[in-house]
Amino acid sequence: MTKLSVTDKKIDTILVLDFGSQYTQLIARRVRENDVYSVILPWDISEDKIKEVKPVGIILSGGPNSVTKSYTPRAPKIVFDLNIPVLGICYGMQTLAEQMGGSVISADQKEFGHAELELINESKLFHNLNKNINVWMSHGDQVQDLPEDFNLAASTSTAPIAAMEHKSLPIYGIQFHPEVTHTENGKDILRNFLFDICNAKTDWKMDDLISSRLDDIKKQVGDEKVLLGLSGGVDSSVTAALLHKAIDKNLVCVFVNNGLLRKGEANSVMKTFKDNMNLNVIKSESADIFLRHLKGETDPEQKRKIIGRTFIDVFDSEAAKLKDIKYLAQGTIYPDVIESSGSESNEARVIKSHHNVGGLPEEMKLDLVEPLRDLFKDEVRRMGIELGLPEEMINRHPFPGPGLGVRILGEVTKDKTLILQEADSIFIEELIKADLYDQVSQAFAVLLPVKSVGVVGDERRYAEVIGLRAVETVDFMTANWAHLPYDFLELVSNRIVNEIEDVSRVVYDISSKPPATIEWE
Numbered sequence: 326m327t328k329l330s331v332t333d334k335k336i337d338t339i340l341v342l343d344f345g346s347q348y349t350q351l352i353a354r355r356v357r358e359n360d361v362y363s364v365i366l367p368w369d370i371s372e373d374k375i376k377e378v379k380p381v382g383i384i385l386s387g388g389p390n391s392v393t394k395s396y397t398p399r400a401p402k403i404v405f406d407l408n409i410p411v412l413g414i415c416y417g418m419q420t421l422a423e424q425m426g427g428s429v430i431s432a433d434q435k436e437f438g439h440a441e442l443e444l445i446n447e448s449k450l451f452h453n454l455n456k457n458i459n460v461w462m463s464h465g466d467q468v469q470d471l472p473e474d475f476n477l478a479a480s481t482s483t484a485p486i487a488a489m490e491h492k493s494l495p496i497y498g499i500q501f502h503p504e505v506t507h508t509e510n511g512k513d514i515l516r517n518f519l520f521d522i523c524n525a526k527t528d529w530k531m532d533d534l535i536s537s538r539l540d541d542i543k544k545q546v547g548d549e550k551v552l553l554g555l556s557g558g559v560d561s562s563v564t565a566a567l568l569h570k571a572i573d574k575n576l577v578c579v580f581v582n583n584g585l586l587r588k589g590e591a592n593s594v595m596k597t598f599k600d601n602m603n604l605n606v607i608k609s610e611s612a613d614i615f616l617r618h619l620k621g622e623t624d625p626e627q628k629r630k631i632i633g634r635t636f637i638d639v640f641d642s643e644a645a646k647l648k649d650i651k652y653l654a655q656g657t658i659y660p661d662v663i664e665s666s667g668s669e670s671n672e673a674r675v676i677k678s679h680h681n682v683g684g685l686p687e688e689m690k691l692d693l694v695e696p697l698r699d700l701f702k703d704e705v706r707r708m709g710i711e712l713g714l715p716e717e718m719i720n721r722h723p724f725p726g727p728g729l730g731v732r733i734l735g736e737v738t739k740d741k742t743l744i745l746q747e748a749d750s751i752f753i754e755e756l757i758k759a760d761l762y763d764q765v766s767q768a769f770a771v772l773l774p775v776k777s778v779g780v781v782g783d784e785r786r787y788a789e790v791i792g793l794r795a796v797e798t799v800d801f802m803t804a805n806w807a808h809l810p811y812d813f814l815e816l817v818s819n820r821i822v823n824e825i826e827d828v829s830r831v832v833y834d835i836s837s838k839p840p841a842t843i844e845w846e
């Protein structure tokens with residue numbers, strides 16, 4: 326069996342050099358969907374680091390800059406010295422053209438959206454594809470003159486040089502985005518690059534991955550004990566399941582019930598891990614402490630800080646009771662550690678604020694175990710399913726660390742928490758029933774800090790207002806409000822006002838991000 330590990334150089338790797346595109350991670354995920362391993366590094370990473378990766382191919386991502394300006398990012402020289410295939414996408418193509426002697430101009434109009442690509446000359450990149458392809462464009466600049474030794478491969482009506490390839494070397498540039506689903510045949514184009522051009526091997530497979538991760542964990546921690554803050558979220562749950570399989574009772578989990586979780590969530594976490602999987606889980610019933618600390622506070626940032634600090638205090642005091650712990654496990658995943666272009670290196674082992682254990686007693690001196698550190702969320706989910714975790718847990722929408730604390734606007738009280746849990750649970754239950762849950766990226770209810778008048782029978786009711794929020798997004802950085810059917814919203818609204826006495830009105834949030842954020846606080 327192939328030994329798979331990030332440090333194992335036998336594994337074929339595609340390097341995605343990041344020029345700052347919002348799609349960079351998507352490119353790397355699309356590569357991995359083809360069972361080929363990929364890593365992302367910023368465009369200005371050292372040449373030594375690139376050599377260390379030993380890529381079998383390099384993809385230059387898009388980016389927000391213009392190569393027509395001086396001092397904008399360029400591909401490091403080593404990209405061309407390694408004699409391996411290179412694919413430039415959008416900005417990646419423009420810098421490729423510019424660096425190889427072609428010219429790029431700023432087009433009068435930014436092209437954004439669908440375009441019809443016409444293949445002009447045979448190219449391995451478009452092997453076996455139709456002559457006309459509907460592609461997704463998003464650019465301001467375009468290549469005006471081909472570099473010497475390059476052939477034109479394809480055009481659109483507004484970009485005469487929409488794809489190009491070197492006459493003898495495996496160097497390609499495309500102006501459009503093959504990684505987004507709006508590009509017809511985008512998958513085929515990437516597959517042509519991976520398999521026909523890079524001859525990449527499909528070594529990145531889930532089965533092999535789990536067994537090699539188990540070996541890695543055993544090797545790292547031996548017979549020592551490992552502590553894990555279990556939140557019930559996907560990342561910490563999969564980390565728990567993996568570590569349990571590797572070291573069984575030497576994994577000690579601490580689950581803090583802060584009283585700000587969704588309805589039934591605390592019980593379902595305990596049921597899954599303690600009752601069904603027999604994990605060593607210590608449950609800290611701390612709702613009262615959190616409520617006490619939050620009393621009277623209405624400022625969103627202060628509320629977040631209080632919840633974060635209280636979490637650390639509770640977690641630390643539970644951890645301090647444990648003996649002989651040597652390691653701390655974290656569900657850090659790849660997007661948490663990717664160095665993005667232009668940013669300071671965050672390779673440093675940042676402790677996720679969500680599982681914030683930054684205040685652990687000094688004398689514990691724990692080393693970190695992060696078995697999901699190089700995985701994308703969809704890979705973590707696949708691993709969770711393979712490890713036998715319940716699908717509802719794995720496919721659940723994201724939930725913020727401060728929980729309902731940032732969905733109860735204004736002061737958090739126990740009564741409000743119960744009302745919100747009930748309303749949220751009705752919304753989610755109906756989304757699942759209507760087969761809409763998986764079609765939206767995140768959906769939840771919020772409790773507004775105003776009351777409104779309603780009538781029930783002949784009686785006037787002055788009660789709470791619930792806001793419903795549902796969004797569609799790829800990366801949670803931008804999001805559109807989900808156009809849920811009116812009939813569906815009516816059903817949810819009726820159920821909420823009829824079943825929850827303390828609610829008199831339901832509103833639906835029709836703001837996208839930006840300018841609104843997904844959460845209300």
Ligand code: XMP
Binds near residue numbers: 801845
């Ligand atoms: P916003 O509200 O910033 O949210 O548009 C983007 C995504 O992040 C989640 N979120 C959080 N997750 N701790 C977390 O673990 C937090 O403090 C936090 N705040 C927001 C939010 O639910 C959405 O998925």
